[in-house]
Amino acid sequence: MRYVSTRGRAPALDFAAVTLAGMASDGGLYVPEAWPTFSHGEIVELRGLPYAELAARVMQPFVGDSLTPERLLELSTQAYGRFAHAAVTPLTQLDQRHWLLELFHGPTLAFKDVALQLLGLLFEEFLARDDSRLTVVGATSGDTGSAAIDALAGRERVEIFMLHPAGRVSDVQRVQMTTVRAPNVHNIAVEGASFDDCQAMVKRLFADETMTARHRIGAVNSINWARLMAQVVYYFAAALQLGGPEKKVAFSVPTGNFGDVFAGYVAAKMGLPIERLVVATNVNDILHRALSEGDYSAGAVTPTAAPSMDIQVSSNFERLLFELGGRDGAALAAQMVGFETSKAMRLTNAQLAGAGELFTSVRADAADMAGAMRWAWEHCGCEAIDPHTAIGLHAARVLEWPGGVPVVTLATAHPAKFREAVERATGFRPALPARVGDLFGREERCATLPNDYESVRAHILAAATPL
Ligand SMILES: *Cc1c(COP(=O)(O)O)cnc(C)c1O
Numbered sequence: 001m002r003y004v005s006t007r008g009r010a011p012a013l014d015f016a017a018v019t020l021a022g023m024a025s026d027g028g029l030y031v032p033e034a035w036p037t038f039s040h041g042e043i044v045e046l047r048g049l050p051y052a053e054l055a056a057r058v059m060q061p062f063v064g065d066s067l068t069p070e071r072l073l074e075l076s077t078q079a080y081g082r083f084a085h086a087a088v089t090p091l092t093q094l095d096q097r098h099w100l101l102e103l104f105h106g107p108t109l110a111f112k113d114v115a116l117q118l119l120g121l122l123f124e125e126f127l128a129r130d131d132s133r134l135t136v137v138g139a140t141s142g143d144t145g146s147a148a149i150d151a152l153a154g155r156e157r158v159e160i161f162m163l164h165p166a167g168r169v170s171d172v173q174r175v176q177m178t179t180v181r182a183p184n185v186h187n188i189a190v191e192g193a194s195f196d197d198c199q200a201m202v203k204r205l206f207a208d209e210t211m212t213a214r215h216r217i218g219a220v221n222s223i224n225w226a227r228l229m230a231q232v233v234y235y236f237a238a239a240l241q242l243g244g245p246e247k248k249v250a251f252s253v254p255t256g257n258f259g260d261v262f263a264g265y266v267a268a269k270m271g272l273p274i275e276r277l278v279v280a281t282n283v284n285d286i287l288h289r290a291l292s293e294g295d296y297s298a299g300a301v302t303p304t305a306a307p308s309m310d311i312q313v314s315s316n317f318e319r320l321l322f323e324l325g326g327r328d329g330a331a332l333a334a335q336m337v338g339f340e341t342s343k344a345m346r347l348t349n350a351q352l353a354g355a356g357e358l359f360t361s362v363r364a365d366a367a368d369m370a371g372a373m374r375w376a377w378e379h380c381g382c383e384a385i386d387p388h389t390a391i392g393l394h395a396a397r398v399l400e401w402p403g404g405v406p407v408v409t410l411a412t413a414h415p416a417k418f419r420e421a422v423e424r425a426t427g428f429r430p431a432l433p434a435r436v437g438d439l440f441g442r443e444e445r446c447a448t449l450p451n452d453y454e455s456v457r458a459h460i461l462a463a464a465t466p467l
Pocket of ligand 1: 258
């Protein structure tokens with residue numbers, strides 16, 4: 001399997017190279033040259049497999065020759081063995097129609113673990129092959145940082161620099177990042193910054209020739225294809241449980257960077273019958289405006305109780321636009337460069353109509369979110385859900401569905417990760433699971449830097465071990 005850039009000018013690479021490269025050298029994102037597909041019969045055969053085996057089977061066509069099927073299964077078994085639930089991503093029933101897909105049973109309590117536990121192992125595998133080292137730079141609105149740090153802490157060939165907007169992540173998210181003591185972990189809090197500011201700095205670091213001359217820079221954000229690939233698996237897992245592929249299933253996805261919901265699109269491309277993918281946003285609603293009116297224009301970010309969705313520039317949307325525009329890299333490069341200059345663009349009619357075939361979007365405000373949390377708590381056997389999940393559930397519940405279609409809301413974080421917001425809505429304060437230990441009271445390690453590219457760059461150049 002080869003991968004091509006959405007902007008059409010970077011060289012095509014195999015899976016191992018794409019995993020280490022993160023972003024393409026032309027500023028684009030890597031996508032498979034062609035979508036692998038499963039027949040109806042092949043999907044039926046996946047039913048009942050343990051999660052790690054299902055994962056290896058769904059991912060194998062994307063991995064191609066980069067790993068043998070046996071090795072991929074070993075890595076998958078190791079990654080998902082760290083989850084606290086034997087089903088890895090279990091379903092919980094809310095009512096006759098609605099289900100939650102619990103993606104938070106990994107070490108850091110958010111769905112990011114599903115991909116990052118595997119990505120950490122893939123980095124180690126491919127770097128050992130090249131006898132090489134990787135300097136990972138990432139931006140986080142909270143959950144990617146803690147999941148990436150857990151997955152990479154103590155690994156020999158990798159160093160990680162993680163930027164987060166100071167004061168805009170939850171207290172649990174912060175201490176999960178800053179109390180990790182491994183010497184290869186470097187946290188940077190950027191003062192007065194939004195997630196988008198942090199992400200823009202990371203993109204600049206990838207293109208900075210001094211950085212790339214001294215370091216092989218790697219990505220853990222969902223611009224890294226391997227992350228999306230790992231997330232495709234749980235769409236299959238859920239659909240197979242709920243009657244797929246004979247029955248269509250709908251998914252509602254709390255969305256920020258458009259990574260998780262794009263993985264659902266990939267599952268559909270591979271042949272999984274999906275009724276609809278709901279893109280649920282909070283008041284930072286660029287994706288809702290884009291999908292409902294074609295207006296992709298970034299405003300200022302409003303901080304909310306669902307910080308992982310406080311995003312105005314959704315990197316992975318570029319992957320969808322590439323598909324919908326007939327995979328024309330040159331045209332998309334022009335469209336994206338235009339967006340990067342003016343922070344606004346219009347979707348073409350073809351893009352808007354194409355997206356509408358599978359995607360529906362819903363915007364939820366703070367009251368909608370609290371209402372969904374209270375509904376799950378009061379009507380579904382005291383089910384506590386986190387603010388991100390609540391936005392997804394709100395969207396799932398306000399839409400009209402054809403009879404019999406099960407609607408699965410992706411439960412992207414454990415409620416204890418956002419316990420203040422859960423308590424405000426329901427009066428119940430969820431406890432952290434015992435397995436995460438006593439996070440508070442440990443010493444925190446984090447550099448605080450101004451919202452200025454040169455300062456961040458100088459800090460990383462001074463601290464990172466050169467190649
Ligand atoms: C990252 C995250 C999201 C958004 O996922 P994207 O792939 O960026 O769209 C939603 N909820 C939680 C809890 C997250 O950590």
